[in-house]
Amino acid sequence: MTDAITADTSRNELLKIAAGGLVSGLLTPLLPDVVDLLPGVPRMLRLALLALPFAVLVFFIVRRRSANAAWAALAAAIVTMIAFVGAVNAAIFIDGQMAGAAKAMRSLFAGLAGGLIGSGLLAVGIALLPAGPRKAEAWMPMLITGTAAGALLALDTSLGLDRTSFLYPVWQAAVAVRLALALRR
Numbered sequence: 197m198t199d200a201i202t203a204d205t206s207r208n209e210l211l212k213i214a215a216g217g218l219v220s221g222l223l224t225p226l227l228p229d230v231v232d233l234l235p236g237v238p239r240m241l242r243l244a245l246l247a248l249p250f251a252v253l254v255f256f257i258v259r260r261r262s263a264n265a266a267w268a269a270l271a272a273a274i275v276t277m278i279a280f281v282g283a284v285n286a287a288i289f290i291d292g293q294m295a296g297a298a299k300a301m302r303s304l305f306a307g308l309a310g311g312l313i314g315s316g317l318l319a320v321g322i323a324l325l326p327a328g329p330r331k332a333e334a335w336m337p338m339l340i341t342g343t344a345a346g347a348l349l350a351l352d353t354s355l356g357l358d359r360t361s362f363l364y365p366v367w368q369a370a371v372a373v374r375l376a377l378a379l380r381r
Contacts (some may be wrong), residue, residue: 210373217372220249221365240281247280250368261379262327275321283314303350311346315339315371338374345370
């Protein structure tokens with residue numbers, strides 16, 4: 197009986213995390229217009245601020261899953277913003293390296309690179325915190341999910357839906373759930 201209750205609670209918690217990922221994924225594409233209103237903020241900090249909705253979600257996931265102080269959750273949120281900057285820069289770099297290729301192909305490889313770098317930096321950063329597991333196999337599902345979903349983001353780019361991204365909320369929900377599962381181990 198208690199196993200059924202635990203499984204149901206866990207499933208409900210994961211559904212809440214996925215919903216939080218969907219909401220943060222809907223907010224993220226709307227932030228560039230708000231962040232652009234901040235005068236004198238360096239470009240990389242502006243880019244990091246775009247990750248704020250997802251960083252808040254990661255803060256709550258780590259805080260809830262960890263017995264450590266709030267500093268670990270705050271550090272995880274900062275790592276999330278750094279991972280976002282790394283993911284965007286990796287995607288831009290790969291897109292630039294494929295200048296002669298078709299837009300869809302450039303977007304696909306840029307999405308793969310961004311998804312892998314973003315989820316990889318997030319995994320490494322949180323694994324170094326007391327809240328995170330140290331074994332690589334705990335993080336592999338998140339890396340695979342982040343990379344595959346990053347490739348799906350290419351569809352948004354190819355269709356010109358960068359500002360109203362349909363698949364970005366899916367990416368954030370999937371990676372948030374995988375993060376919660378990695379921290380559960």
